[in-house]
Amino acid sequence: MDIKVSNLTHIFSQGMPFETIALNGITCDIKEGEFAAIIGRTGSGKTTLVQHIAGLLKPTSGSVDADRKKIGIVFQYPEYQLFEETVLKDVCFGPKNLGFNEEEAEALAKDALRLVGIDPELMGALSPFNLSGGEKRRVAIAGVLAMKPEVLILDEPTAGLDPKGHDGILEMINDIKKKKNLTIILVSHNMDDVEKYAEHVLVMHDGKLVMDDSPKEVFKQGEKLIGIGLGLPWGETIANSLRERGKQISKEVLSYEDLLGALK
Amino acid sequence: MAIRDITLGQYFPGESVIHRLDPRVKIIATLAFLVSLFFIKSFSFFAFAAVCLAICIKLSGVPFKFMAKGLKAIMLLILLTMVVNMLFTPGEVVIFSIWKITITKEGIYRAFFMAIRLVLLIFGSSLLTLTTKPIALTDGLERLMSPLSKLGLPAHELAMMMTIALRFIPTLLDETDKIMKAQTARGADFENGNLKEKAKALIPLLVPLFVSAFRIASDLAMAMEARCYHGGSGRTRMNEMKMKSSDAWAFVLLVVYFAAIIVSRRFDLF
Ligand SMILES: Nc1ncnc2c1ncn2[C@@H]1O[C@H](COP(=O)(O)OP(=O)(O)OP(=O)(O)O)[C@@H](O)[C@H]1O
Ligand SMILES: [Mg+2]
Numbered sequence: 001m002d003i004k005v006s007n008l009t010h011i012f013s014q015g016m017p018f019e020t021i022a023l024n025g026i027t028c029d030i031k032e033g034e035f036a037a038i039i040g041r042t043g044s045g046k047t048t049l050v051q052h053i054a055g056l057l058k059p060t061s062g063s064v065d066a067d068r069k070k071i072g073i074v075f076q077y078p079e080y081q082l083f084e085e086t087v088l089k090d091v092c093f094g095p096k097n098l099g100f101n102e103e104e105a106e107a108l109a110k111d112a113l114r115l116v117g118i119d120p121e122l123m124g125a126l127s128p129f130n131l132s133g134g135e136k137r138r139v140a141i142a143g144v145l146a147m148k149p150e151v152l153i154l155d156e157p158t159a160g161l162d163p164k165g166h167d168g169i170l171e172m173i174n175d176i177k178k179k180k181n182l183t184i185i186l187v188s189h190n191m192d193d194v195e196k197y198a199e200h201v202l203v204m205h206d207g208k209l210v211m212d213d214s215p216k217e218v219f220k221q222g223e224k225l226i227g228i229g230l231g232l233p234w235g236e237t238i239a240n241s242l243r244e245r246g247k248q249i250s251k252e253v254l255s256y257e258d259l260l261g262a263l264k
Numbered sequence: 265m266a267i268r269d270i271t272l273g274q275y276f277p278g279e280s281v282i283h284r285l286d287p288r289v290k291i292i293a294t295l296a297f298l299v300s301l302f303f304i305k306s307f308s309f310f311a312f313a314a315v316c317l318a319i320c321i322k323l324s325g326v327p328f329k330f331m332a333k334g335l336k337a338i339m340l341l342i343l344l345t346m347v348v349n350m351l352f353t354p355g356e357v358v359i360f361s362i363w364k365i366t367i368t369k370e371g372i373y374r375a376f377f378m379a380i381r382l383v384l385l386i387f388g389s390s391l392l393t394l395t396t397k398p399i400a401l402t403d404g405l406e407r408l409m410s411p412l413s414k415l416g417l418p419a420h421e422l423a424m425m426m427t428i429a430l431r432f433i434p435t436l437l438d439e440t441d442k443i444m445k446a447q448t449a450r451g452a453d454f455e456n457g458n459l460k461e462k463a464k465a466l467i468p469l470l471v472p473l474f475v476s477a478f479r480i481a482s483d484l485a486m487a488m489e490a491r492c493y494h495g496g497s498g499r500t501r502m503n504e505m506k507m508k509s510s511d512a513w514a515f516v517l518l519v520v521y522f523a524a525i526i527v528s529r530r531f532d533l534f
Contacts, residue, residue: 016330017277056445073449081446083471093468097451129475143450 001067001150001183003030003053008062010048022048024207025062030200032150035177035184037194037215040204041229046187047076049204050153053185072149076156078140079133087113087131087139088124094147105146112146113139115176117168134165138172145176151183152176158190166190170197195219195233195254203230219254235259276394282324283395286511287404293518294392300525301381301388309528310380316521317387324395334390335383342382349375398430406496407505420496428484436477443472 010023022045030036030053038046051057055068075081084090091109092102100108110120116138123131128139137157144152154173158166174197177184188194194201194215201218203211205228211218219225222232222240231237239253239262251262282290297317304310321331335342355370393401406423413419444454447468454465 051445054449056448073446075442075446075449078446080476081443081450081468081472083468083475093452094450097453147451 001070002032003151003183004065005029005049005053006063006065008049008052008064009060010045010052010057011060014060021207023052026207026209028202028209028212030151030183030185032183033181034200035174035186035198036200036202037186037188037198038202038204039188039191039194039230044204045207046204047155050155050185050187053151054153066151070150071153072144072147072151073153074141074144074155074157076159078143078157079128079136081143082128082136082140085127086125087118087128088120090128090139091143091146094143098147108146108148109142112142115145115179116142116172118142134161134168137161137165137169141169149182151185153185153187155187156189157186158188158193173197191219191231191233192235192255195235203228205229216252216254220252274394275397276324276326276330278325278395280323280325280395281510282320282391284510285395285514286505286507287396287400288408288505289507289511289514290392290396291401291404291408293514294388296518296522297388298385300522301384303525303529304381305529307377307380309525310377310384312524312528313384314380317384317391321387321391324391326391326394331387331390331394335386338382338386342379345382346375346379349378399427402427402430403501403505418496420499424496432480435480436473439476440469440473443469443476 005026005028008023008026009021012020012022024045026045026049038049040046048057050073052059052064053066054071054073055064055066056073082090084093088106088109091112092105095105095108096102110124113120113124118135118138123135128136131139141154141157152173157173158169161169170193173184173186176182186193186198198215201211201213201215202209203218203225210228211221211224219232219236222236225232232240233254235253235255235258239249239259243249249262251258253259253262297313301313304313321328350367350371351365353368353371353374355368357369359367359369359372361367396404402423405426406419409417409419409422448454450468452465452468454462454469457465
């Protein structure tokens, strides 16, 4: 399923003095099976945009063309939505709401837990509140995966995790995408992640979509990205510094690997 | 209606005369205004009170539309009061009666009387919260209550508790909004179903909300302790409250207003 966003505008508290135009005429396409990333400074409207795609907000004007039932969304700090007595029960919540019976829901939940690297036999009966932060987050993601979405939206899924937990979650997402042939929409602040995983980058600034292209094309416009308060992947940053100091690097450099290759 | 649109206790930023009045003056004036509403016996003086309030609202620069939004939430309460008064006020002049229901002139009179009083009560008290920052409000209360602390009333602690409560209303509303959206995305349904189903649907909302509330509370307690907070004794303030001449004038006007209301009780006006 492709997702089509046309001329989407969202205004919070319209007509009030603290009115905010969170989205301003966004038009974009996300293709089936794509790994898309949305980047942008704090307050640029990323969360609002993905909530619209998931059908959780009503547009002030414009529209989103997508089948809401096939979209799963994992919020920022999703571990704060856990509420059941056991991990397994919590993951069952989504499938049960979809109308699956107890056994079917449990089977779906166990599959989802295995996908996120949690052994349902070992941890299924624990209270979700007794898990570590990283485990809680995996359980919360499983809670969404158990509903078998075709599109998985993740709003900063690695916020607050240590580097190892961070890489673990992203690798896991990438694996699941390949295994299940999902469309992924990742909201991120981390340019290295975007460079490494994304096939399509949407850059937001002040509620507007300012770039919509492949990572390669987007990161070519370093000045513009820095101008709107974003960074570049570290490889590119270091390459630029080296160039400034007179080192000749002719090839295009984005990641560390590129840089190492270029310096050889 | 989005959760965020609830205007309860909200502050409306501005620089008007009303905004700049000393919070103590505003608190006393609001209390006096609310009390005065219970002294009023006639519609003509309700009109007088309404005009005085309207002038204050105009001066404050808070759009009327914004104030009326707060009224919407309690419209039901007002209507209910009106109906109850209309039906149960005994009276002589019967306007019409069907079956056991009789509507009297006195009933209608009382119904409108109560409704107007309620509306003025709401507008009067929301003007205070709309034009006073929560911090200033509780500081003002603390100062007003401080003479009572000699009698053992923990004035500072009470004020601090109110400050914190007010400060966290929007935070908790935000949190509710977020959790509701997250659970909706997992297929939770907060709108449909009978009462029992609806109550059950609240569990996925309330459990995470309580967990969040406790987390926020313990973080805050830790942060306050880390900055050596130990209650009110010996605490100084960054912004000392000072009465200005405008505050004195506000006081004079208040006394005039109140006197007019008291005097009005001596006359039988409509
Ligand atoms: N419920 C709301 N009510 C009013 N304004 C809101 C609401 N949610 C978001 N906003 C405003 O809309 C704008 C966009 O917010 P949004 O949460 O989409 O930003 P974001 O790009 O996700 O930021 P971050 O990186 O900090 O998560 C901000 O200015 C924000 O203050
Ligand atoms: Mg966000």
